[in-house]
Amino acid sequence: MDRPNPDLIPLKNRSKAAALALIWPGLGHLYQGRYAKGILYLICIFGLYAVGFALGEGANVYWTWVNPLRDAEHFRLYYLGQFWVGLPAWPALLQATLVHLGHQPILDGFMAAPLLEPGMNDEVRGVMEKVVNHAFSLHQKYGGLKEVGDIYTTIAGLLNVLAIYDAFEGPADRANPSAQASSSTDATAKAEEIGR
Numbered sequence: 001m002d003r004p005n006p007d008l009i010p011l012k013n014r015s016k017a018a019a020l021a022l023i024w025p026g027l028g029h030l031y032q033g034r035y036a037k038g039i040l041y042l043i044c045i046f047g048l049y050a051v052g053f054a055l056g057e058g059a060n061v062y063w064t065w066v067n068p069l070r071d072a073e074h075f076r077l078y079y080l081g082q083f084w085v086g087l088p089a090w091p092a093l094l095q096a097t098l099v100h101l102g103h104q105p106i107l108d109g110f111m112a113a114p115l116l117e118p119g120m121n122d123e124v125r126g127v128m129e130k131v132v133n134h135a136f137s138l139h140q141k142y143g144g145l146k147e148v149g150d151i152y153t154t155i156a157g158l159l160n161v162l163a164i165y166d167a168f169e170g171p172a173d174r175a176n177p178s179a180q181a182s183s184s185t186d187a188t189a190k191a192e193e194i195g196r
Helices: 016-025 025-034 035-056 078-085 091-100 122-142 146-171 177-193
Strands: none
Touching: 016 025, 016 091, 016 146, 025 035, 025 146, 035 078, 035 146, 078 091, 078 146
16 A cells, blocks of 8 residues: 655645644644544544543643642642643633632633632632532542543643644655665665574
């Protein structure tokens, strides 16, 4: 089966493809017309994220605006990887910003950090108490599976970083396949000669 020549694949706007891949896994590749790779990234990366999200019942993807040097306990290191999944993880950033600015989280606290702070007003505290109780019940209910969900969602984000790079750079350079073939033939011949 003949493979398409990477030099003949129109990559369109590389920056736009990378931005689309950041927004949703595989979207940049679909934009470029690289449908097989786009669908593969969409299914694998988003699927891994969705499984991890389901294991944590949605309470394992959240962000907090804290200084990690002053409050390491509440710093959410996992979110630094989860962020790169794109749009599926970004509501956590919106929720954290709303709470940090003293506003009530939207969507009944969906993807809000399970934290109660002394300065919260009563409305915000009411929503956040439900979020904290839900997160605590997950640890009791699932134990280590919640942490597996954290890892799955984080790995999905880190894999999407590679997909973003691939959307920007395009297929691997195969400018001279005949030179690669002849060098592998030479290596095989040398190995056979040594084996004799």
